Amino acid sequence: MSELFNEMGGGKGQTRPPYVDIEAWLKTISSTDVERAKREAENRFRRQGITFAVYGDDAATERLIPFDIIPRVFSALEWRRLSAGIEQRVRALNAFLHDIYHRQEIIRAGRIPHHIITQNAAFVPEMVGVNPARGIYAHIVGVDIVRVAENEFYVLEDNCRTPSGVSYMLEGREAMMHLFPDLFVQQRVAPVDNYPALLRKTLESVAPAGCMGEPTIVVLTPGIHNSAFFEHAFLADEMGVELCEGGDLFVSDGALYMRTTQAPQRVDVIYRRIDDAYLDPLSFKPDSAIGIPGLVDLYRAGRVTIVNAPGTGIADDKSIYTYIPDVIEFYTGEKPLLKNVPTWRCSEADSLSYVLDNLAELVVKEVHGSGGYGMLVGPTSSKQEIENFRAILKTNPSNYIAQPTLALSTVPTYTASGVAPRHVDLRPFVLSGDQVRITPGGLTRVALKEGSLVVNSSQGGGTKDTWVLED
Amino acid sequence: MLGRTASSIYWMSRYMERAENMARLLEVGHRISLMPGAIEGHRDEWRSTLLSAACEVSYDEKHKDIVAAKVIDFLIFDETNPSSIKSVIRTARNNGRAVRTALTRDVWESMNATWNELVAVKSSDLTADRLPVFLEWVKQRSMSFRGAVLGTMLRNENYYFSQLGNFVERADNTARILDVKYFILLPKPSDVGSEVDMQQWAQILRSVSAHRAYRWFYRDSHYRPWLVAEFLMLREEMPRSLVFSYQWINTALEGLAQIHGKRYDCHDLAAQTLAKLRAAKMENIFQSGLHEYIRDFVIANTNVSAAIAQTYNFP
Numbered sequence: 001m002s003e004l005f006n007e008m009g010g011g012k013g014q015t016r017p018p019y020v021d022i023e024a025w026l027k028t029i030s031s032t033d034v035e036r037a038k039r040e041a042e043n044r045f046r047r048q049g050i051t052f053a054v055y056g057d058d059a060a061t062e063r064l065i066p067f068d069i070i071p072r073v074f075s076a077l078e079w080r081r082l083s084a085g086i087e088q089r090v091r092a093l094n095a096f097l098h099d100i101y102h103r104q105e106i107i108r109a110g111r112i113p114h115h116i117i118t119q120n121a122a123f124v125p126e127m128v129g130v131n132p133a134r135g136i137y138a139h140i141v142g143v144d145i146v147r148v149a150e151n152e153f154y155v156l157e158d159n160c161r162t163p164s165g166v167s168y169m170l171e172g173r174e175a176m177m178h179l180f181p182d183l184f185v186q187q188r189v190a191p192v193d194n195y196p197a198l199l200r201k202t203l204e205s206v207a208p209a210g211c212m213g214e215p216t217i218v219v220l221t222p223g224i225h226n227s228a229f230f231e232h233a234f235l236a237d238e239m240g241v242e243l244c245e246g247g248d249l250f251v252s253d254g255a256l257y258m259r260t261t262q263a264p265q266r267v268d269v270i271y272r273r274i275d276d277a278y279l280d281p282l283s284f285k286p287d288s289a290i291g292i293p294g295l296v297d298l299y300r301a302g303r304v305t306i307v308n309a310p311g312t313g314i315a316d317d318k319s320i321y322t323y324i325p326d327v328i329e330f331y332t333g334e335k336p337l338l339k340n341v342p343t344w345r346c347s348e349a350d351s352l353s354y355v356l357d358n359l360a361e362l363v364v365k366e367v368h369g370s371g372g373y374g375m376l377v378g379p380t381s382s383k384q385e386i387e388n389f390r391a392i393l394k395t396n397p398s399n400y401i402a403q404p405t406l407a408l409s410t411v412p413t414y415t416a417s418g419v420a421p422r423h424v425d426l427r428p429f430v431l432s433g434d435q436v437r438i439t440p441g442g443l444t445r446v447a448l449k450e451g452s453l454v455v456n457s458s459q460g461g462g463t464k465d466t467w468v469l470e471d
Numbered sequence: 472m473l474g475r476t477a478s479s480i481y482w483m484s485r486y487m488e489r490a491e492n493m494a495r496l497l498e499v500g501h502r503i504s505l506m507p508g509a510i511e512g513h514r515d516e517w518r519s520t521l522l523s524a525a526c527e528v529s530y531d532e533k534h535k536d537i538v539a540a541k542v543i544d545f546l547i548f549d550e551t552n553p554s555s556i557k558s559v560i561r562t563a564r565n566n567g568r569a570v571r572t573a574l575t576r577d578v579w580e581s582m583n584a585t586w587n588e589l590v591a592v593k594s595s596d597l598t599a600d601r602l603p604v605f606l607e608w609v610k611q612r613s614m615s616f617r618g619a620v621l622g623t624m625l626r627n628e629n630y631y632f633s634q635l636g637n638f639v640e641r642a643d644n645t646a647r648i649l650d651v652k653y654f655i656l657l658p659k660p661s662d663v664g665s666e667v668d669m670q671q672w673a674q675i676l677r678s679v680s681a682h683r684a685y686r687w688f689y690r691d692s693h694y695r696p697w698l699v700a701e702f703l704m705l706r707e708e709m710p711r712s713l714v715f716s717y718q719w720i721n722t723a724l725e726g727l728a729q730i731h732g733k734r735y736d737c738h739d740l741a742a743q744t745l746a747k748l749r750a751a752k753m754e755n756i757f758q759s760g761l762h763e764y765i766r767d768f769v770i771a772n773t774n775v776s777a778a779i780a781q782t783y784n785f786p
Contacts (some may be wrong), residue, residue: 048576049568049583224568237572245569247786248473259474261628261783262731 005149005409006421007072018073018469021187025180026070026412026419034069034414041067041175050171050234052227052457066462067172069179072411072424072444079190079468082145082153083428083438085337088328090141090430093158093315095331097137100314101127111326116319121368124276124311126283130300133206134433137309140199140271141430142166142443145338147409154341154406156425158324160316161308162273165443166429167231168463170195170238173441176465188470190440195429196238199271202433203239206305207268215268217241218258220249222274222290232273246274251294256304269305270295276310318367318401319345341406347398355402356393359386362402363453364393377453379405408453411464413446423447425455426466440468474784476573477632479566481785484620484636486563487582491613492644493556494606496523497546499677501602503670504539517542523651523678526554543602548594556609560589573629577619585612628730632783634723639776642716643769648678649703650765653696672699679703679711700761701753713768717745720775727783737778744771 008023009016015023042064045051051062074082099105100123106112117123142163144156173192177184200217207215221232223245236243248258249267257264272279278288283296299306314320320327322343328336344351346364355362364376376389393400410421428442444464445455455461500520517537521527526545529552534541547556564586571579588608597605617637624630652675672694676682681702685691688708689698704713720741728734748768756764779785 046587047580047584049571049579224565229568233568233571242473242476243570243572244473245475248475259784259786261472261474261477261727262733 004407004421005147007147007409007411007424018075018078018467021183022071022073022412025183031418037069037179038067038414040179041069044175044178045171048171050167050230052230065168065457066448067175068413068422068446068448068462068464069176070412070414070419071176071183071465071467072426073467073469074441075469076471079440081337083440085153086143086145086428086430086438087436088332088334088337089143089155089158089324090138090432090436092324092328092331093138093141093160094136094432096327097160097309097312097315098135099331101130101137101311106327106330109330111330112320112323116323117314120314120317120319122311122313122317124314126296126300127309127311130309131302132309133208133302133305136206136432138312138315139202139206139307139309139432141432142427143430145426145428146341146406146424147426148407149409153338155324155338156341157318157321158316159427160312161275163427163429164228164231164273165427165445165463166195167234169429169439169441169443169466170234172443172463172465187467190468190470192439192441195439196235198431198437198439199235200239200241202431202437203269203271203305203307205433206307208302208305210303211268216266217269217271218244218249218267220244220246220270220272220274222246222278226273228273235271241271246278246288246290246292249292249295251292251298254298254301254303256292256295256298267304269307271307276313279306279310318365319347322401341403344402346393346400346402351402352397355400356390359390361405363405364389364400364402367399367401373458377405380451380453405453408447411444411446413448413462413464415448415450420450422450423453423455424464441466472573472628475786476570477628477783478780478785479570480573480629480632481636481779483563483566483570483582484633485640486559486566487613487616488637488640489554489644490556490559490563491610492641492648493524493546493554493559494609494613495678495680496520496648497543498603498606499674500542501599501606502677503674506670519652519674520546523648524554525647526552529554543597544594547597547605557589560586575619575623577623578616581612581615581619585616588612626726628727631723631726631730634719635779638716638719638723639772639779641711642713642720642772645679645703645711645713645716646765646769646772648675649700650762650769652678653700653761669694672696675699675703681709681711684709697753697757700756704756705748705751705753714745714748717741717748721745724779735778735782737775737782740771740775740778744768744775747771 007016008019045064045067051064096106100117107114107117138160140163142159142165144159145153146156147153169192203217204215217239218241219232219236221229221243223229233243242258244258250257250259256267258267274290277285278291280291280293280296281288282293296310298304321340322345325336325340344355346352346355355364360378362378366374376386378386408423408425411424412419413422424444424446426442426444429439431437444466445461446464447453447455448460448462497520500516503516517539521530521542524546530545545552545555549555550558552558564582567574567579567582592605620633624633652671673682676685676694676699685694685699685702688702702709702712706712707714707718709715724738724741728738
């Protein structure tokens, strides 16, 4: 690995400008202050029930995500550059989705092989020819970005289905403002708390064409046992809309309704937080108990808007990921502003043999996996773990992609042995409707174990408040 | 509002009320167990507690003998027993969690804090000296919840469904306690008016935290069966009585009728039940049978609950 990029700088070098105040602040607070603040923040989260569920972990079905009180900071200029790249990428992804479900010009032009679309499980044939409002498919995208140097950012993946984590961004900021108000007096930190209002605006802007008056919006959740249930409830509450389960909604006479204590009420826009497969037992999984029979036909007829649209998974599939730079060029006519991580497709013989020869240096992931499960991080794995993974990889190589182990940047983090650098990534949240809106900041996830590069909360990662300073 | 939201709020409130009543029943059982041979020379206080909690059958399926520690564990911690305090609070919280957007922060946080503290308590912690402290805590938490509802919720549909759940449950509990203690544990004719009999009636009053109120109200040092029954059934001053509960149920239903501009069957049923309680005379009730009267009331109360669920589209 090359030399690690510490976002605060300091040490031998100079402190990087966005962190000057943070560094000074760190010198003034004692470990007792920090302990107290951490405790207060966690009590706050626990009291409010800001928890997530870890699947396959019965003992602690509701856990807190550890919150680190040292913020991660971007300058206004850094953020302008980043968000230009993010916007370009998300616009291209939506153009790509429209094309894939219509004329498939990108395939005709030979920029993407036919089979990786049509033979992809994430391609939803029911979406072919459907015209969603404003042509938007991925209304909410979480773009996972890592940094390796001053001006070197990479997109790790695009989450175009039902990205989560925005509630941690918002509640993390609330906690910080509550615990350290002075920090916010000293510096001009761009606010994030209008995200729910912008989300609502975005959802309103994509109501079906036939919708008269103010559209009725609902959030659709699988229920309280879902790992992100807190966030579903939080967003519904913040937007002032109903939080529905599948059973609360039904299709009748060409419209979607919710069952209320009075007459059924018409619904125009569903912000769904359940997977495509469970949306509608008539169109997808017939045994889905959490879906709404007839919803997809209604959607295809343009009578209701589903956010994100079904079938957006084709844009964030890991087998498509490697083509995204081409996708951006094809639809925008511009060079990508944000880079992809170089990726080997294990389905290709040459790549596979390279990957097998270099397992100890690579990160190998399942094409369809998520949440940090079923992956190998070569440099931090034992010989035995690498050999075990080699065997698995050989049995089904096309299920995997490999990437170099990036030297993720570090940010000072409060650990048991004091302040120490820990690796981070960044998930900004991008809204697309009548316009593209990017909240300044996002969710910074931090790998709390020394040297670890896995930031997923299911694997012991934590979060930090993410600051964008105003000019 | 969604029918499911109304249902969850209703059941959340029912279960929080149930937790409090279970704590009271356990307090009484514990208290009597400290009085050697107070009742008929044998120790059936725990069977009586199981009966009052409607948990006797499920207990017998699981345990061969009635032992204080087992009964306490069964009624407080056993998660296979849907009526244990832990199960009841879990169900209340799950209902609240599903509709937390409809709750104020204070209501949710009160209930969530209760659950978080409860999961930290182990069965082995509750030695005889700690049990009363724990039961007191359960009652306090239920009161904190109710206080948050009364003090912070808008007087809208959410609030009225919460009140309905609270008082349908309370009416059911008071009726069952009176029935079980009176009918099943009926003293032998020779015991009437004896020390044993007095203990039984004191126990009933304690089960609804009313033994002091009784003395204040009737200015009588003797617990007289017809007065105790009257107190728990027909006195509008007594906040756990049937008639008191039904006043609140009617008020809440009236609130919903105002919001919706519509009255339904459940309004009529609840109004009839209240009118019947108001017109009732204790001597007539005793003449035609207290047990029969209470049984009819429990059925009427169940019918009101079912009518509410049907009218407001509970899933």
